[in-house]
Amino acid sequence: MVTTWTGGDPDAYLDAVTPAVRRRDAQTLRELMERVTGEAPRMFGTSVIGFGEYHYEYPSGHSGHAAAAGFAPRKAASTVYLPDGVGAHADLLARLGPHTTGVGCLYLKDLDQVDLAVLEEIVRRSWERVTDGTFGQRARESGS
Template sequence: MAYEQKTKENDGSVIEFIESVDHPKKKEDAYRLLDIFTEASGYDAKMWGPSMIGFGSYHYKYETGHEGDSFLAGFSPRKSKISLYFATGDPTREKLLKDFGKHTTGKACVYINKLDDINVDVLKALIKQSVDFLQEMYPEKVPE
């Protein structure tokens, strides 16, 4: 049985998605994040699935044969916290997170309450690190 990837790039409007965020401060932070991620990644924002904003893309293939496409870095202004998505597996990420500010981490996500809690310069470094690390690890482009 083939695995069907749930989260795919789509033609949804990033601005409409951000406008649908209920909390005014979270919406304001989402617009700031949009600018920060666009500048730091060098890519335009695209919707991935119904609620993730991704920048750039790469095609991965694991030794198990599982493969798919994902974004190089991204975020999602969720109800409880803002989820930030950076590459895992690079020790540089962990070093950068030490100076990031108030956050928690999950398996692959970094969660923040608001932008005022973090160091924006470290955020930019995390975005660049994620883009560089994934492009080096997966040089193959996303199939058209």
């Protein structure tokens, strides 16, 4: 999720999301992430709704900022970004319900089929880890 804040309107973006199930899930994810982070949503790039930010630095010295929590309502599934990597949440993912994963991404096709309390705990744990001032990596480098 390396890109920049764009200043776009998250409400307008979410209102235009299709299909309808993805729009419904996007509203649920927005509310969940606002509750967990206490941050207002902002557009990060052209299709990511981000909350807060953290600083990362690669061993090479390259550094930047990324959303500390975020999601993207894609046509095939909603993508929830976990900057600390999905491995850090294996215990909770086992209880979540139907999902697939990438290194730092959680893919959800229908939030009605997952345990939202478990999802909220995953987002909360990730948020706390990447905003506590000690996390400075990206999911691929975290070893989680």
